[in-house]
Amino acid sequence: MVSKRLSREAGHKRKFLAVVDDTPECERAVAYAARRSRSTNGSVVLLFIIEPGDFQHWLGVEQIMREEAMATANAALDTHATKIRESIGIEPELVIREGNPSDEIHKLIEEDQDIAILVLAASNAKEGPGPLVSSIAGKGAAFPIPVTVVPHSLSDEEIESLA
16 A cells, blocks of 8 residues: 655645666656656656666675666766756756666655656557566556656657647
8 A cells, every 4th residue: 555645735746756777768758757847846756776686696796786787877867867957947856776676666656755656658669668667567566656658759849748
């Protein structure tokens, strides 16, 4: 069971959560979340999830791999945050987690009761809509808040008119 959402109460803002990863469609989700948060006087949370790898070869290698993953996460978040600041004029909240993406999204939603909308983007690849969108469509993977799925093919102008 999900905790009560606080985004509509005094002193709280509705937050739009977008997951940052290395997929091409990620940029569409971030763009929509940022524009929607601006148009509703909300805020945006960018989440980068470092998936657990097989880091247990040797202790030194594990530490280097974790540091590289953290550097990649910070660089990706910084890139998207800079675009949001420059084009939308809002300051995004940046979060890095390590674990299974679906589990980490659930945990963050439970911890931050201002998060009211999860924004994902669907890939236009013939293999399917992408791993995150596929996971929410799977059995038992439903999220406790509404999920907006943005088509990868939407232009900035189309996102602006919809948000």
